[in-house]
Amino acid sequence: MGDSIYANYPPPLNSAQREFLVTTIKDWTTQNGLMVRPAPTLVPREINPHGVLATNAPVTLFPSPFPRACFDEARALQTVYNHLYAMITCNEEWLGKIMEDLIDVDDFVSHLWKTHLAVKKEGYVQTLSLGLFRSDYMAHTPSSSDKPSLKQVEFNTISASFGGLSSLVTSLHTELLDSPPGYPIAYPAHNLFKSNKPPENTAVETLSAGLAAAHAAYGASNSRPAIPTCILFVVQEGERNTFDQLALLRRLTKYHKIPVFRILSSEVLDHTTIPSSNPSRPLIYRPPHASSQFEVTTVYLRCFYAPTDYTSERDWDARLHLERSAAIKCPTVLNQLSGCKIVQQVLAESTGPDHLASFLAEVDQSVIARLRATFAPQYDLSSTGRGRDLALNPAAAANHVLKPQREGGGNNVYKTAIPEFLRSIPETDWKRWILMELIHPPAEAKNVALRSDGEVIRGDVIGELGVYGTILWDQARGTVLHNEQGGWLMRTKAKDVNEGGVATGFSSLDSILLF
C-alpha cells in the first residue's frame, strides 16, 4: 500500500506548472500571513533597519500523504496523553525521583528544579495548571510492505509552536486542491487528489480555547480595587516566528474578547510586579505605553524552554517571579520537566512498575495498550541488560539511536557508531544515555519545498505529524477542568537534514492527505 502511494508522489511539474504554483503560493502566503521575519542572513539589517520586511514561512508545494489509521489513532489518544502528562506533573515525588540523577549533571534541569523547590518552600498560590501540548509522531514503516504504525518522537509540554501557521498551510493546500473552484488545475492531476482534502485543522481554535479556559477559571481580579484581567504571552528577543503566535492572539482578542499582551522575556521584571502587600500574589502587568494596569490570569511561555533562553541569572529570576505568582502558568516548571526525554524513556520501559496503569487508573486497559504501542522501544543503559546488549552489538545497534538524557544539548549517536562510541567513554557515564529503536518513516516519501529565501527544492523527505491538545487541571487535587484535542502540524524535512538542522536542504510546514 505505502509502495504505490509514495512511489509516484508528488506528480512531476513542468516549468509552467511550477512557475504558476510557486507564484500562487508566494502571493497566498503574503496575503494570508503565512509569514516569518527574514533571517539576517537573508536580509541584512542595513537593508531593513526598521524591520518591516517579511517573507513566506517555508512550505511544501504539495500536501504529504499520511496513513489515515495513524492519524485517527494520534487524535484518539491525544486527550489520554494530555491526562497522562497532567497526572505526571501532579506527582512531584515520582518526577523528582526520575530527575534525581539528571539534577546532578544537567545545569538546566537543576535550575528548573530549584525554581520549583523555591516556590514550593514559599507555597504555591495557584493550583491550576495549563498545558498546551503537542505530541509528535512518525508513520513507522520499516518496509513498504509493512502496515504503518504510529510511533511517538517526542511529547512537547512547553512552547509547542506552529499551531497558527499550520492551520494556514492546511488552508493553502486545501484551496490549491480546488483552484480554480470547480475546475481544479493548480496541481497536475493525481489519484491521491480525487475527492480528497486535508482534514480540518483547528489548531488555532483549540489552543486559544485552552488559554481562554484558563483565563475564565482564574476568575475575578485578586487586586483591591479589582483591575482588568489579561493573558500574557512571554516571548523571545529576535523571534522570527511572530505570526504563528499572533494567530492565537488574534483569536483570543477577536473571538474570546480577552485582552492579550506580548512581552519579551527580558522585560518581565521591568513591566510586571507582585505586590508584596497582597498575599494572593497577583501578577500585575503595567503596559509601558499606558498608565493602566492589568492582572495576569495566564502566562503563556513561548520562551524559557531551552538553556539558551537563560542568558543570565536575571532570566532565572524572571522565571521564578512568574512561577510564584498567582497567574496560571502554561506551563509550570514541573509541567515543563514532565516533557524531558528521560520521562518518555521511563514510561516506555517494558520491565519494572507499570507507570501508565498507575497514572491512568481510570482509563481502560485497552486504551493504555494502544498508547503504549506508540512508544518506540527505549532502554536505560545504567546497568547490564537488554539495553546494553543491543547497544554493544553492531547488528542490533544499526537499528538504534543513542540520545543524551540531558536536556541541555549533546549530540545523538546513530546506528553502527554506537558500540564504538560507548567503548570510548567511561562505563560510569553510560547511564547518561538513552538507547532508542529507530523509527522508520516511509522510505520513498518525496515533496517539493518553497524556502523562505524563495529557493524551490525537490527531494526525499521525512514527515513528522504533531497533534495538539490542551488540558487545564488542579495540581493539588489532581482533577481535570478542561481536556481537549484538536489541530495538527505536519513538518517535512529533507532527508539530508539531521537533527541539528543543516542549512542546506529544508524543513518546511506541510499538510496531509489521508490514505
Place this chain on the structure above:
Amino acid sequence: MGDSIYANYPPPLNSAQREFLVTTIKDWTTQNGLMVRPAPTLVPREINPHGVLATNAPVTLFPSPFPRACFDEARALQTVYNHLYAMITCNEEWLGKIMEDLIDVDDFVSHLWKTHLAVKKEGYVQTLSLGLFRSDYMAHTPSSSDKPSLKQVEFNTISASFGGLSSLVTSLHTELLDSPPGYPIAYPAHNLFKSNKPPENTAVETLSAGLAAAHAAYGASNSRPAIPTCILFVVQEGERNTFDQLALLRRLTKYHKIPVFRILSSEVLDHTTIPSSNPSRPLIYRPPHASSQFEVTTVYLRCFYAPTDYTSERDWDARLHLERSAAIKCPTVLNQLSGCKIVQQVLAESTGPDHLASFLAEVDQSVIARLRATFAPQYDLSSTGRGRDLALNPAAAANHVLKPQREGGGNNVYKTAIPEFLRSIPETDWKRWILMELIHPPAEAKNVALRSDGEVIRGDVIGELGVYGTILWDQARGTVLHNEQGGWLMRTKAKDVNEGGVATGFSSLDSILLF
C-alpha cells in the same frame, strides 16, 4: 466645528506609545496581508532574487476625521454617479463630440477612440458593460468657520484601485480603537475616539459583487462544445500592489466560487484567442500551466489606463483584441473615455445645455442639484468669457488651478502663476487647458504615517475620500441591470507632496472617523 476637531488631532504620542503602535501596526499588516511588494529602491534585486519579500502598505497610524454630512452625501450620490457615467458611455455621439478636439492633439485618446471605431466597424458582439467606479472627493473647507462641503476631485472609470487594501486599513484602525478589547489603550485617549468607529467598509464585497454580476449576466459558454467560464484580471508587469487585487480575487473565488485568473497585459495575445470560426467571438483563455481552457465572461482591467501602459503597437493590439471579444469589459474603451477630465469639465459648465438633466432624465431634480453641487467650478478657455476673465486676473487666479485637457500628461499650473503662463503660450493653445477652482481641504489636518520603508512621519495632510460603486448596463438599450454603491477609500498625503508625488513625505492609506 472643523477648528476644534482638527486642531488637537491626532493626540501626541510619547516614545513608548509610538513604539507600541508602530510595532503593532507592522505586525498587523503582515498578519493580514495589508502588504505591497517592496520597491527596488528599498530592496535591491540581488537581495531578493526570487521576489519573496513583502512590506507593509503605507498606512496612517490614526484614522482621519471626516465630516459625516459629506460622507453621507458621497454615498447617497454614488448610484446616481454610476448611472450618469453609464449613460454618458451609452451616448457615443455626445462623447465623440466632446473628444473631437482632443483626438487631434492627444495620441492616447486618439488611439483609444480608433480602437472603439475599429470594433464599431466590425460590430460589437457584447452590449453589456461593467463599471467598477470610484468617485474621489475632498471635504471643501475654505476657512475653519465654514461648514465643509463635498467637492469632487475626479471620477475613475478604469482600474479604480485600493478597494482591497482600504478595507484592511478600516479593520486595522477599528481593531486598534478597541485594543485590547474592552479596555482600549492602543491609542492615547481622545474625544473623537469616544464610542466612535470607522464606518463599515464593504469595498471588497461590493466590487466583487459587481464582477460576479457581470459573470452571471454573461450566461453560458458560447463555445461548442461548451467550456467552463472564468473572470480574467489583466494586470501590469512589475505590479507592486498585487495584494489589493488579490483581495477581490479571494472574494470571487471563496464566496462566489468563480474561477479567476490573472494575466499580464503583455501575455494577453499569447494566452487568449478568439476562434475565427465562432461569430459570437468568445474570448478563450488557455492557462499556460494546464491543458484545459476557459471562456472569459468578464475582463477586469488593472492596466491599460495610462499612456505608459502601451509600450508598443502590440499592447494596442491586445486592447483591441479584448475589446472586440464577447467578454464583458470592465471597462470598455468608451467607458474609459467617459472618465476623461474634459468630460468632468463639460458636465460642470454652468452655461449651455443641461447635460445632467438629459443623462439623468429619470432622476429627481433635487438629486441632480445635489450632484451638481459636488462639482468644483470648471471653465473652458477656448473663447472669451468667465474662464478667461478669472485666469488672467491674478487675484482671481490665486484660487484656481490650470489643468491640461490631455489625458496623456502635462503638468498643472497653480494659482498666481496662471496668468503669466497663459501669456507665454499662443492664445490658440488656451483651449487645451481647463481652469478649475481650487478645493480647500481642512487646513489644520494632521496625521502620522508609517511608510513602506518603516519610516514614521508626522505632518500636515490632505485627505481624499473615494467612494466605490459598480454598475452593469446594456450599452445598446441603455438599461441598467445592477447598480450598487459600497465601500470607500481614504488617502492621506503629506502637504508637501504635489500631484507628481515627491518621494519625501508620504501618501498613505487611511480610514475615517465621522464627526
